[in-house]
Amino acid sequence: MLTPGHMSGRWTSLFCLLSVLCALFTPAVSVKEHDFKKCDQSGFCKRNRAFADQAVASSSWHSPYNVLPESKSFKDGQLQATILKTINDNGDTVRLPVTISFLQSGLARVTVDEEKRQKKEIELRHDSKARKERYNEAEQWVIVGGLALDKGAKVTYEDKSQITVQYGPTSNFEAVIKLAPFGIEFKRDGKTQIKFNDRGLLNMEHWRPKIEPPPEPEKKEGEAEQTEEEKKEAEKKEEERKANEPKGEDESTWWDESFGSNTDTKPRGPESVALDISFVGFENVFGIPSHAGPLSLKETRGGEGKYTEPYRMYNADVFEYILDSPMTLYGSIPFMQAHRKDSSVGVFWLNAAETWVDITKAAGSRNPLSLGTSSKTTTHTHWISESGLLDVFVFLGPRPEDITRKYGELTGFTAMPQEFALGYHQCRWNYVSDEDVKDVDRKMDKFKIPYDVIWLDIEYTDEKKYFTWDSHSFPDPIGMGKQLDAHGRKLVTIIDPHIKNVDNYEVNSELKSKEFAVKNKEGNIFEGWCWPGSSHWIDAFSPAAREWWASLFKYDRFKGTMENTWIWNDMNEPSVFNGPETTMPKDNIHYGGWEHRDVHNLNGMTFHNATHHAVESRKPGEHQRPFVLTRAFFAGSQRVGAMWTGDNQAEWGHLQASIPMVLSQGIAGFPFSGADVGGFFGNPEKELQARWYQAGAFYPFFRGHAHIDARRREPYLAGEPYTSIITAALRLRYSLLPSWYTAFRQAAVDGSPIIRPMFYTNPTEEAGLAIDDQFFVGNTGLLVKPITEKDKNSVDIWIPDSEVYYDYFTYNTIPTVKGHKVTLDAPLHKIPLLMQGGHIFARRDRPRRSSALMKWDDYTLVVTIGRDGKSAEGDLYVDDGSSFDFQAGQYIHRKFVLDGAAGAISSVDAEGRDPKTVKEGEWMAKMHDVTVDKIIVVGAPASWSKSKEVTVESEGKTWTASVSYTPAAKGRAAFAVVKKVGARIGADWKLVLP
Template sequence: MATAMAKTTTTTMRASSLLLVIVLLLVLQLNSVLSWKKDEFRNCNQTPFCKRARSRKPGSCSLVATDVAIDDGDLIAKLVSKEADKGHGEGEEQQQEEEKEPVKPLIFKLSVFQNGILRVKIDEDPSLDPPKKRFEVPEVVLPEFENKKLWLQRVSTEVINGDSGPSSIVYLSDDHDAVLRHDPFEVYVRRKGGDRVVSMNSHGLFDFEQLRKKKEGEDWEERFRSHTDTRPYGPQSISFDVSFYGAGFVYGIPEHATSLALKPTRGPGIDHSEPYRLFNLDVFEYLHDSPFGLYGSIPFMISHGKAHGTSGFFWLNAAEMQIDVMGSGWDAESGISLPSSQSRIDTFWMSEAGIVDAFFFVGPGPKDVMKQYAIVTGTSALPQQFATAYHQCRWNYRDEEDVAHVDSKFDEHDIPYDVLWLDIEHTDGKKYFTWDRVLFPNPEEMQNKLAAKGRRMVTIVDPHIKRDESFHLHKEATKKGYYVKDATGNDFDGWCWPGSSSYPDTLNPEIRSWWAEKFSFQNYVGSTPSLYIWNDMNEPSVFNGPEVTMPRDAVHYGGVEHRELHNAYGYYFHMASADGLLKRGDGKDRPFVLSRAFFPGSQRYGAIWTGDNSADWDHLRVSVPMILTLGLTGISFSGADVGGFFGNLEPELLVRWYQLGAFYPFFRGHAHHDTKRREPWLFGERNTELIREAIHVRYMFLPYFYTLFREANTSGVPVMRPLWMEFPSDEATFSNDEAFMVGNSIFVQGIYTEHARHASVYLPAGQSWYDLRTGVAYKGGVTHKLEVSEESIPAFQKAGTIVPRKDRFRRSSTQMVKDPYTLVIALNSSKAAEGELYIDDGKSFEFEKGDYIHRRFLFSDGKLVSSNASPPASSNTPFSSDCFIERIVLLGLSLGAKSAIIEPANHRVDIELGPLNLRRGQMPSFPTIRKPNVRIADDWTIKIL
């Protein structure tokens, strides 16, 4: 949904004069966000904590570590100020620093966990009676993570590299130590050989604004435009530097519409640059190359370099955060000698509130860091099979007749799809969990008709609840006191789609449970088991709020200020909605809930999309690094609106977007209600054919995608990956964000300019590559200038891989369940290849009991072997399948092979020449084993004669 588009309908003319005045006032209020306006949002200089932090100079931290000891398996210390802070800014900032009360000791705790994970917490000392407890973000770190703690038994002391004082050293892994430097305070991870990996406060920029009592005459209020933040607890920000050693690039910290490799924001030659902002906002028509924060926030950064591999740093903090990536030479004027024998990338992290709760990940490989982060925050939920297919959405499909028409036209044009979506207009006056009974008089029947074809429906449920005394949900939430409060203690009242609205306080577990109950079939009247959910506007979006969101001094459960948990509000709302779908079906079926706002851990609850993009080539281009960054930070099930949400587009751009979007993990077409209708058959016969082919490509590869979703579910490694994740030593891939890998086998590069006739495509070194469409082999480690046709974008299968497909196309993925498989074997120079296939029932949680099929395919020495890759099922009714393999295509095999023997059946089959793709007409032919008729679930061997 867009930020704040006023809707004028004929019903307005029938409204009372009072209502008309209210509507006109709302239009005036919302007019400022009808397009991107820089002055509607704060920059760093307008954000006092960011401005203060950026004014600090290297070496200004005066903290030293004292009283170091082991307590309850952790390293504990006090951080004490050695001398008055120095090197601050001038003027007002300097005066504020001089007026600070004496710095009280901070409590430092270092914990070590399995898999080489270091956790550092820094907070105020509760024994010194601070005015309030600082907020620690709950229910993000997995409960079982604490069970992986390594109980420290001792700490060694060492003077390192000529330091004037000692450092405390503890074991982190067989290859790494964790080091607490006492004076000046610093914490870092080093390899056993001494080289550093990741450090905090090596530049002495750490600052922790402690809570204190307000002095008489002191003004803590902050003002931005017409809004005033009362700031009842005053300044409470935290900032520090983090350095990544041996790094060539850093990545992560979504969500920003910018390059995959993060660009420097401070340093020589970088003028007027803003930090990367992490502050969940509803941004209308966002810019395509900007560090400005969008709908979600994940304060997790990954570094990568050829010589020293990959490392990561994660700060669990839900307040507004600003992060600088420092350019080379940024600290040259400080005059401070900073020891380092390695190249490094320095970053500077600033947050408005909270505590330090930081995690260091040491890799050493890209997938190791992904797994380490997943151990802390969880892996992606395994989606139902239907959710991995194509989704059709628009704001809005008008009524049941429109729904039936769209559904029938997909069948008429032989275009598969699995899900039809309804936006806010399906409700009764923007009241969620209701239906407009004039436009949608028979919602159950409508859903059941789709379900009969194996299709589902999704409806939207946003967090703003219409303040209408006739609306039962509002009355109940008011009576129970379940709304977020404003600074005066009353229910917060803000404007959103329904007008006057309040917001459930989903930080409270009791309120989340209450919200989840609203999804039951009894409470959500008109819903059926084939209906799923879309959470939009959950940043939260407040049209008349500061920066189109909730005021920072609003109050949540436990007295927590909104400033402290802002970035996690949508996460808790997403959690509650997913739990609602889980409860409604007695926990049998996996939920599907799409969310716009996100936070670390969101991957456990559903899918994410990149929000209100635009129908232009730049937004097509930036969708790739945005989705790649989400995958790097744990959110594998993500995508961008195919075609762009805002604006009308030419058919060529729409076709190119479908061709690229077919490889997004989440594949959905969506558009604003002011755009022309965009269903795939509305752009002429040829364009319909091209879009149909792009969607067919996705359905063909659904077995491969589902296998990758299972890998993400078990390991944290994303479905869609930057090239360097699969080729970590190939420096040509490190900053390439025009291309990506789907799993370890498929390379894809979009076409991002109109009328393109050629594309420069770098194929990573180490293997050859087979064109997905033609089967033609290309050399790796080379940039190829390829001719580009309208029919496809550059896509290749890596030599040495085996990819499972289903080549028969149905109306939906549900109707493909019993169809046979095709295996495409792309042989490498050693005439070998390997791959996997994962299958379960596609919907339930029985896979958690071991009820699935997981096969491993290995081709070597002229033999293809299928073996079981899964442990024995733990239930009495393990999952089984009668599906068989109908074709095996061998790319790179000598044309001299004529037959093969299938064992143990001792059955001989012919090897014929056949096309790579059955539906694409006359294509080059390749050695093909037709109808080997081996069951996908069995062990077997096929030997080439």
């Protein structure tokens, strides 16, 4: 059978065409699961799972890892020691340095390395350029702060068996380090929260030389038989070889491993790291995106309603991914949290290699003093990575917001996007010409449908050569860009990491001549297959390669682009059509001599980072915040852009799955996320399309997208009543953009999720911990539960508290009971959206065609009076929506308070800033003309009916504003509207209530 490596010329083009056609016309039934490994097909996962089975099954099991007592030392918040791993029955050991760091942030970090490897050179077959030591550079890419040591940490107890360290901002955290066998128990306020190696599953596969069994000597005619001495020498060598093989293990995948038609060579041999981490008393664990399953992670060792495979983190191009599965997807964040009524904790597993996580749960024994109730379930997790260090951060909470904030301090908070990025994005594979783009733009205006961005997939290029345009279909990209710019709209073009390997293509020539491409195991430029056919991949780990990459985006090189052109990074897992599991061979070599296996999950992030830098620097003084979308990601990717959940399908199940997937991204520190609205593959029925837009209006990243084979489905093509329903959802999104932007600001400052699951907002309510089909938007009090089922005209919303709730559209007071569900009517035109009492949020109510055209519009404030009948509060953040001037204080951040006792609604600076300390720039000066136009008070008391006007006080002036009052009737709350308030949005003001 011919393979890509055997073909050239027109046969290469034919193969590429056939590959693409095969991809396009594969029936949309299910992902080809056999193209991706299961645990027992991954040598290191299989070995570690077998290791775990052996340990758990044996009542006499003892972990072979013990701390050498005389090696331990503690200084300035850091404990260092040496772990001895016993590797055979002869008592031979391997030395593993361990460092336990206690940080000022309250985190603890546990790092285990392998002592400098034996001086004897590892046999590097094929003249491999791979580095010998374990990969130790993930921190350079991921960690941006929070590593300062807690020099106030102290040893409070020590004996021959353990050492206890007290640490944390209030010294209420403890780490009990057990020496034999090695393990750690993390406590808060004296109660155990997390245990390391409690079940004895710690396993670091140490380096060993490869000892080939001696070949049978070829017996020559007349040659004497092997002497006894020679036989003994051969047997001795064989015993030495077996001594280095862990007992009961299969050596067959130590030095190479085959899957399908690919063989992965392993010049360093087996080097996996594994650890069991137990969350004591926690039944629910969350995180480790991305997977198409529930928010509360399932068990993985079989049984009814459970998975049989571990969760896998190995970024891959998973064609038409299946639902309710632990199989790998496009990106990975190895950050897990556990939550219960009175506690939130977490761990961050800093390892960029292929990683698997098993999850099991064990119920506690019955407590005779607890009146028949059982003690809480403990969740056991087993983390397994192919290579690298064992490097784990421990978070002891106690609240969900403590976990996300500390994680953000460690890996960075989400980048503050331009405001247009929060609007609606219109995309498909592919708009066929610049005239097609302009026609879509005109028709969106004709039908009065707001949008901000239109996207171009790979077909805009000249034969899949990035940084070029197809001169026949896109002869005038500048004219296209100018038409979009006239309406405040943007263009996004796709740029992938694979570079077409063809002559007379300048980018390819430079990539090769400068040696900026990923290399194969022989040290030559790696050649693989993707959309262009034969391709090379930029190695974005190289600083010089990143600077070269940045040069390609400058306007004089990427001709046809303008200041309103932004970028989409796809296929950056990386996707390699003819590679193992549709990705890059693990024995490829990156900058610094590291094997691809060591950095695989980082790869997409490095490319995303390189593109972010390129866009930011494409013109001196441009000073615009970049917008770059990525498909592959890792911890820290949130610092440089947005992500989407990949190639979903136009099915109800995929709409339903999108909500826990996006929620999972948010709690894992990457909240700027969304799913392809309408589904990428297939053709959604009209009801599904409408419901998906209603859900998508509440994704942080809101984009409609479709496959090249899908029918055109721009909103104006849906027909009535669907076009009107979709348009209403889009207009709702645009009216709420001020509140969305405020939520993004909070995420950028403290790591808060933008859309928030029930366990985050109401962590004391155990019944809500696993709910993943409804959520709050920022701090607005807006509670939404999208309809995700066919022919569904009502919805049950779980109420997490005793507050009053109002219907967003009708102001009806919803009869609710804390901890119970309430049923709401939700015909096709209706989004189930409630307003929680006690909040104030901002809108802009004038319909516009794009967010740019709303920039100087006045604001509406919506006040939802709480159950106490007299209080509410909220905030609003505003800046110029595009530049970095906010970093110099050029922003408005207001806090709004309704104080019924004081009889006023007021606005003050949310951060207590003195306006005299901020020198106003052009944007802030122009904002003097932007005011609060009206205030809607839902749940207004009857006393408001007695007055037709209220007094407004601001900036030394006093005036009146008119009030209209509508009394309560037929379930609807009373409400009042204060019109033409007239106070500057950026000024202090007070509205005196009737």
